Amino acid sequence: MTRLSLIPAALIVAVLATVPLFADGYYLSLGLSLLNYTVLATAWAMFSGPTRYVSLATVAFFGIGAYTVAVLGEVLPWSLVLLIAALVGTLVALVVGLSTLRLTGVHFVVFTFGLAELIRQLVTWYEVNVTRALGRYVFVDVSQGQIYWQMLGLAALVFLVGWLVQRSRLGFALRIIGDDETVARHVGIDTTIAKVALFALSAVFMTLAGAIMAPRWTYIDPAIAFNPMVSFQVLIMALLGGAGRLYGPLLGVIPLTLLFEFLIAGFPNHFSIILGLAFLAIVYLVPNGVAGLMTRRAAR
Amino acid sequence: MSRLLDVTGLTRRFGGLVAVDGLSFHVDQGEIVGLLGPNGSGKTTALNLISGAVKPDAGTITLGGRPIGGLKPDRIARLGLARTFQLVRVLGSMTCGENVMAGLAFRPPILWGRPAAQRAEALLDRVGLRGGAHAPADALTYIDQKRLELARGLALSPQILLLDEWLAGLNPSELQEGIALIRSLRAEGVTIVMVEHVMDAIRSLCDRCVVMNAGARIAEGPPAAVLAQPEVIAAYLGDDDA
Numbered sequence: 001m002t003r004l005s006l007i008p009a010a011l012i013v014a015v016l017a018t019v020p021l022f023a024d025g026y027y028l029s030l031g032l033s034l035l036n037y038t039v040l041a042t043a044w045a046m047f048s049g050p051t052r053y054v055s056l057a058t059v060a061f062f063g064i065g066a067y068t069v070a071v072l073g074e075v076l077p078w079s080l081v082l083l084i085a086a087l088v089g090t091l092v093a094l095v096v097g098l099s100t101l102r103l104t105g106v107h108f109v110v111f112t113f114g115l116a117e118l119i120r121q122l123v124t125w126y127e128v129n130v131t132r133a134l135g136r137y138v139f140v141d142v143s144q145g146q147i148y149w150q151m152l153g154l155a156a157l158v159f160l161v162g163w164l165v166q167r168s169r170l171g172f173a174l175r176i177i178g179d180d181e182t183v184a185r186h187v188g189i190d191t192t193i194a195k196v197a198l199f200a201l202s203a204v205f206m207t208l209a210g211a212i213m214a215p216r217w218t219y220i221d222p223a224i225a226f227n228p229m230v231s232f233q234v235l236i237m238a239l240l241g242g243a244g245r246l247y248g249p250l251l252g253v254i255p256l257t258l259l260f261e262f263l264i265a266g267f268p269n270h271f272s273i274i275l276g277l278a279f280l281a282i283v284y285l286v287p288n289g290v291a292g293l294m295t296r297r298a299a300r
Numbered sequence: 301m302s303r304l305l306d307v308t309g310l311t312r313r314f315g316g317l318v319a320v321d322g323l324s325f326h327v328d329q330g331e332i333v334g335l336l337g338p339n340g341s342g343k344t345t346a347l348n349l350i351s352g353a354v355k356p357d358a359g360t361i362t363l364g365g366r367p368i369g370g371l372k373p374d375r376i377a378r379l380g381l382a383r384t385f386q387l388v389r390v391l392g393s394m395t396c397g398e399n400v401m402a403g404l405a406f407r408p409p410i411l412w413g414r415p416a417a418q419r420a421e422a423l424l425d426r427v428g429l430r431g432g433a434h435a436p437a438d439a440l441t442y443i444d445q446k447r448l449e450l451a452r453g454l455a456l457s458p459q460i461l462l463l464d465e466w467l468a469g470l471n472p473s474e475l476q477e478g479i480a481l482i483r484s485l486r487a488e489g490v491t492i493v494m495v496e497h498v499m500d501a502i503r504s505l506c507d508r509c510v511v512m513n514a515g516a517r518i519a520e521g522p523p524a525a526v527l528a529q530p531e532v533i534a535a536y537l538g539d540d541d542a
Contacts (some may be wrong), residue, residue, distance in 0.1 A: 044472065157417055169405050169406070169412055171408070172398075172401070172402070172404075172405060172458075175391075175393070175394070176391060176394075176402050178393075179391040179392060179393050179394065180389050180391060182353070182385075182389065182404070183389050183391060184374075184402075185352075185353075185372070185373040185374050185377070186351060186353070186373050186374075186382070186383055187374075187377060187402045187403045187405075187407070187452065187455075187456065188374050188375050188377040188406035188407045188456065189374055189406045190372070190374045190380040191374065
């Protein structure tokens, strides 16, 4: 991506911004779903792409964002709620990052999955024992179109930030870490700071996505906000598209979001089975993602 | 000559094994010091302790008078210590130019963008990888990967360079090129500690040698004198043959 491609990118955003003006409920909600997964998968790949640390904590941050809105959405102005959500997400990411990024490989994967479940259980425990109601209603005065525009803005931001990171020393440091962490340390990279910084940056976007999505549900409980399927879906979307490039995850988000929609509508009882088969097929057939496939084609 | 690296009483245990046992030696500015010893004598562990990859249990290490023992490897690298690895480590997903830029972008003063790319090309030239900045690093031959690793080390503008069997596995003509390259670095004033088994290289390059056995220093001095000492011969060949 070069400076020049900012112009077509801005055009695409402008065109997408017109969707709520003509699309009805279903298509608008599908568009929102696409944008939501675009943000999540691109943010995921921002950290996991270069470092090859597979995180299953996506929904932990997403859920934190949603719950921040559920708790504070009626009390505080919207922009302040988003700011607090971002801060809480950052804080959790820093704590988790500092304590876990020493782990490598499968230990990191398992820990992040455990983390998401732990947060879900903690919230459940709190709601049952302290507030004495498992679910919460989210009353925020916002239209479907406004939610869509916010998510579109966030998607544009995640691409812009991702692009800037790629060109930065931080992005370069992460690529070196992904290739060989020992070399990274011996050329003077503080690998802990580099990893935690990008982990937190990626978490902020996930948290904000959760915050923006929350009003759409009107009712949330821990099982909805911290649904582990979201982490897996984001992972498989990013892998299908290709986590090595900024636009890669997008190439996975579009077909898979549509596939999920189709499966839920057409085969509600066999959803998980077909999804599992789709995951297997992706890992076997396009191990480097669609973006990798396109690069190889072009190289030929 | 001023003292650049000073190692005193350096000790590291792995479980019951004392890999480095009270090792002391020093390196002066501009010297090439060979670290010798039979396999398993603790040479690589000594390099790992000095470069921060492994933390010492006891002893002190100073670089230019500044204690560096137990610091994290990235701190030590930024203080001016570069190293290569016994099993060559290049960044396989990147180009040669990017491999060298990795050494430029995180040390003081930071070099980034165009100046870094230019400096990287100059360093690739320096080690004999001319015009290969855009070549993928994993397509290089073994000796060229070693050259690339050396260029990355030099990119740190190190006060001292640690070479861990950098000449191992080269064929005779490559070996001559390698020796000439290291000699030319000395001419530029780079201080070098080299762990090496290739005796020709040690004899022609090293000002001094430190010989280790079972984690401890057993001899020190000019290569020819050291290699003739009975303790050294015994360590390499066993007592019966000495």
